[in-house]
Amino acid sequence: xxxxxxxxxxxxxxxxxxxxxxxxxxxxxxxxxxxxxxxxxxxxxxxxxxxxxxxxxxxxxxxxxxxxxxxxxxxxxxxxxxxxxxxxxxxxxxxxxxxxxxxxxxxxxxxxxxxxxxxxxxxxxxxxxxxxxxxxxxxxxxxxxxxxxxxxxxxxxxxxxxxxxxxxxxxxxxxxxxxxxxxxxxxxxxxxxxxxxxxxxxxxxxxxxxxxxxxxxxxxxxxxxxxxxxxxxxxxxxxxxxxxxxxxxxxxxxxxxxxxxxxxxxxxxxxxxxxxxxxxxxxxxxxxxxxxxxxxxxxxxxxxxxxxxxxxxxxxxxxxxxxx
Amino acid sequence: xxxxxxxxxxxxxxxxxxxxxxxxxxxxxxxxxxxxxxxxxxxxxxxxxxxxxxxxxxxxxxxxxxxxxxxxxxxxxxxxxxxxxxxxxxxxxxxxxxxxxxxxxxxxxxxxxxxxxxxxxxxxxxxxxxxxxxxxxxxxxxxxxxxxxxxxxxxxxxxxxxxxxxxxxxxxxxxxxxxxxxxxxxxxxxxxxxxxxxxxxxxxxxxxxxxxxxxxxxxxxxxxxxxxxxxxxxxxxxxxxxxxxxxxxxxxxxxxxxxxxxxxxxxxxxxxxxxxxxxxxxxxxxxxxxxxxxxxxxxxxxxxxxxxxxxxxxxxxxxxxxxxx
Amino acid sequence: xxxxxxxxxxxxxxxxxxxxxxxxxxxxxxxxxxxxxxxxxxxxxxxxxxxxxxxxxxxxxxxxxxxxxxxxxxxxxxxxxxxxxxxxxxxxxxxxxxxxxxxxxxxxxxxxxxxxxxxxxxxxxxxxxxxxxxxxxxxxxxxxxxxxxxxxxxxxxxxxxxxxxxxxxxxxxxxxxxxxxxxxxxxxxxxxxxxxxxxxxxxxxxxxxxxxxxxxxxxxxxxxxxxxxxxxxxxxxxxxxxxxxxxxxxxxxxxxxxxxxxxxxxxxxxxxxxxxxxxxxxxxxxxxxxxxxxxxxxxxxxxxx
Ligand SMILES: Nc1ncnc2c1ncn2[C@@H]1O[C@H](COP(=O)(O)OP(=O)(O)OP(=O)(O)O)[C@@H](O)[C@H]1O
Ligand SMILES: [Mg+2]
Numbered sequence: 035x036x037x038x039x040x041x042x043x044x045x046x047x048x049x050x051x052x053x054x055x056x057x058x059x060x061x062x063x064x065x066x067x068x069x070x071x072x073x074x075x076x077x078x079x080x081x082x083x084x085x086x087x088x089x090x091x092x093x094x095x096x097x098x099x100x101x102x103x104x105x106x107x108x109x110x111x112x113x114x115x116x117x118x119x120x121x122x123x124x125x126x127x128x129x130x131x132x133x134x135x136x137x138x139x140x141x142x143x144x145x146x147x148x149x150x151x152x153x154x155x156x157x158x159x160x161x162x163x164x165x166x167x168x169x170x171x172x173x174x175x176x177x178x179x180x181x182x183x184x185x186x187x188x189x190x191x192x193x194x195x196x197x198x199x200x201x202x203x204x205x206x207x208x209x210x211x212x213x214x215x216x217x218x219x220x221x222x223x224x225x226x227x228x229x230x231x232x233x234x235x236x237x238x239x240x241x242x243x244x245x246x247x248x249x250x251x252x253x254x255x256x257x258x259x260x261x262x263x264x265x266x267x268x269x270x271x272x273x274x275x276x277x278x279x280x281x282x283x284x285x286x287x288x289x290x291x292x293x294x295x296x297x298x299x300x301x302x303x304x305x306x307x308x309x310x311x312x313x314x315x316x317x318x319x320x321x322x323x324x325x326x327x328x329x330x331x332x333x334x335x336x337x338x339x340x341x342x343x344x345x346x347x348x349x350x351x352x353x354x355x356x357x358x
Numbered sequence: 359x360x361x362x363x364x365x366x367x368x369x370x371x372x373x374x375x376x377x378x379x380x381x382x383x384x385x386x387x388x389x390x391x392x393x394x395x396x397x398x399x400x401x402x403x404x405x406x407x408x409x410x411x412x413x414x415x416x417x418x419x420x421x422x423x424x425x426x427x428x429x430x431x432x433x434x435x436x437x438x439x440x441x442x443x444x445x446x447x448x449x450x451x452x453x454x455x456x457x458x459x460x461x462x463x464x465x466x467x468x469x470x471x472x473x474x475x476x477x478x479x480x481x482x483x484x485x486x487x488x489x490x491x492x493x494x495x496x497x498x499x500x501x502x503x504x505x506x507x508x509x510x511x512x513x514x515x516x517x518x519x520x521x522x523x524x525x526x527x528x529x530x531x532x533x534x535x536x537x538x539x540x541x542x543x544x545x546x547x548x549x550x551x552x553x554x555x556x557x558x559x560x561x562x563x564x565x566x567x568x569x570x571x572x573x574x575x576x577x578x579x580x581x582x583x584x585x586x587x588x589x590x591x592x593x594x595x596x597x598x599x600x601x602x603x604x605x606x607x608x609x610x611x612x613x614x615x616x617x618x619x620x621x622x623x624x625x626x627x628x629x630x631x632x633x634x635x636x637x638x639x640x641x642x643x644x645x646x647x648x649x650x651x652x653x654x655x656x657x658x659x660x661x662x663x664x665x666x667x668x669x670x671x672x673x674x675x676x677x678x679x680x681x682x683x
Numbered sequence: 684x685x686x687x688x689x690x691x692x693x694x695x696x697x698x699x700x701x702x703x704x705x706x707x708x709x710x711x712x713x714x715x716x717x718x719x720x721x722x723x724x725x726x727x728x729x730x731x732x733x734x735x736x737x738x739x740x741x742x743x744x745x746x747x748x749x750x751x752x753x754x755x756x757x758x759x760x761x762x763x764x765x766x767x768x769x770x771x772x773x774x775x776x777x778x779x780x781x782x783x784x785x786x787x788x789x790x791x792x793x794x795x796x797x798x799x800x801x802x803x804x805x806x807x808x809x810x811x812x813x814x815x816x817x818x819x820x821x822x823x824x825x826x827x828x829x830x831x832x833x834x835x836x837x838x839x840x841x842x843x844x845x846x847x848x849x850x851x852x853x854x855x856x857x858x859x860x861x862x863x864x865x866x867x868x869x870x871x872x873x874x875x876x877x878x879x880x881x882x883x884x885x886x887x888x889x890x891x892x893x894x895x896x897x898x899x900x901x902x903x904x905x906x907x908x909x910x911x912x913x914x915x916x917x918x919x920x921x922x923x924x925x926x927x928x929x930x931x932x933x934x935x936x937x938x939x940x941x942x943x944x945x946x947x948x949x950x951x952x953x954x955x956x957x958x959x960x961x962x963x964x965x966x967x968x969x970x971x972x973x974x975x976x977x978x979x980x981x982x983x984x985x986x987x988x
Contacts, residue, residue: 190383317503352740588799
């Protein structure tokens, strides 16, 4: 069939020559945001994230002082006084969870953003310069993609001096390759477009072309990759800290879970100690995944759910208005 | 076959890179890993054992190049040094006794997740807007948002501790003699069930969504339209035309997901005290057992690379376009 | 005249999106008689493929047939249920798609794809189906050993001919050819058209031939319908149309392509910015020549250079 799937987000305006690159970029970004805010999934996801960020920021207001201090007898089940109960040591679980959000969200977002930035840099320069550089970068990217993440995380974190910085660095080292690969293939397809060729002919500098011509047209892919990287970082951070490879002295959801296991609360049936942090990780990851889902649906209209269930081999609907 | 040779060369390169990273890491990082390690461990090591560790970690500051080659030689003959947390067992022995369980857990859950996820994806894409297409994706994405190990903790808590229906630890019951008989196999399956289930649950959504999205793209290909015009039966179009083509990207991404699943399996083993490679991980980390961590890293990398090569073999069978150079 | 193979009456196809509905085809009517070659021409986007696909009811979701009738041998195609439709497709009407080169399944052998369609409709053994595939491939002059090949191992022209052979597999009464040669070079184009003509003589099917290339169209077709913006603006026998076209759009279209044979003529086109809106129904001007009334000036055409 010769149908052209019209993409509402095709970030190129009707006449590419008529508008400058900046216009195009602004147009792309605002249109993406506007469409996102009309999508139910995106709104739900964003709301959850906003709530979590707000709770993290307000943690010192709700629980002033050191959240790790001992406030009651050990391992009390949830009560009016301690809504989520207390840990084996007698710390308030709700307080730990809220305070934990601070470092978990910070590390997750920081590592996710850094991974995406590195991925964009490597993917774009590979795609733009091609040839030897591209081959070399692709090779390195693919090697990093193949090496199993968790064991690599473990040896990296074990040899590096412990601390929040190490956790972020290690997460970026294991996380950038995925985004680099996506960026490269996307940039490759955009590189072939006419307006890039036009910019090249008119003698613009490569960096300028990459930033002004190619990057704005990848807005939605950068967005999904970023969300994916943040989800991955939050999960990997939790795994790392669960093993005791994070900084056990900072509060985070992962270290909360680490202490829950090493204090044996799982075996003792004290579910309130390990449920909140895990649920928080899952909710944030789910919220980000919802946004991702929404961006996918917006950029690829075919993924949108049809109003009525349809079999994909169904014959053309006949809706005759006349006669009878 | 040049495709396969290229891939093989690439895997060898990746493995070489992992060994080199392993060699360089203790030498580049500040501090003296051997002293740190020994201060953490309660083991009493003979002086020559300490010396061997120092050489391995490059604490002596010997010449880099010759050390590198002797390191390469040792690794390729399977000599990863002594484990500290299970002193004085050699690392290779520790891993050899545990790797089979990790392989069993990893392969079982991977195969189930791939087959089930792809089937669900095919069906969801086939009936757009139907029950499967509306309910399953958000649900599975939600379940997939939990960390592997947390879902494992939840499963262990509910089925093991609260209900007492699932075994709490190890890969088979204490006192049972391993052997190829029904009793033992059933017992192993019972111990495998929950760990495998958590891994399958967490990874299922990714497979399903991936397959669904490729199927949707494939459904608008011209050969699907032609197949419809030919008057073929819908299930035949779905399987032989649409799914058969949509499977290809899914198989490609399988290679990458293996590493992911292995990571999940290691953490799940920690929770279930399942005696795979990951079981030792917690002890290794707490005891700063560097040789064991490094050996684990290399062994698992090798296993993942081999698995990738197997996936390539399958891919070549499935896609005629890569068969000849 | 005989009973028509295909009768399309007032066919209207809409692409419905959230905001608006685009009419891909608008109250289109024409008939095709047994053994006849009927051509449908018009610029890109005028709705040719829409018509072709909706006859076989292949259009997907945003598309729907909102009005009209499609009668095949007097049977109402739009009223068929799924099973009847499946049995009818390819058995009675086969189609070569605009993108015929991509319409073979890339992961199965050519032979399998023949067997698939033959056995679905006719049953029989694999061997018998394969035998039939042999014959068909010989008819389009491709070495039958190619049945063991995968699509990517064949050239574009070969793939095209294989699709044509596949279309003939069940001896359909009507063959729809949607720009069967657009992606090919001129020499291969001519070869394939020659073959189609031969096959048509041998097997006697009727053809709905779609192209935007007027010279090919005039060469091959018996009767021609000219489409513009989803509507047919002129419908006449090829010989009549060649020199006696009435609608300015047809004239512009004819003027834009040099004839393959005959004297050289000056190319004429539509004046810049000319648009036809609100096209009326066709009016009979005699001898099977139907024209939509138009207020645009009639161009003189075919001036000798
Ligand atoms: N899936 C679709 N959704 C919305 N509009 C569509 C869709 N498919 C086709 N159209 C519109 O219907 C009109 C007719 O398209 P059609 O494919 O029939 O043109 P055509 O005459 O075959 O053109 P070409 O010569 O380029 O093949 C076009 O204006 C097109 O924009
Ligand atoms: Mg067309």
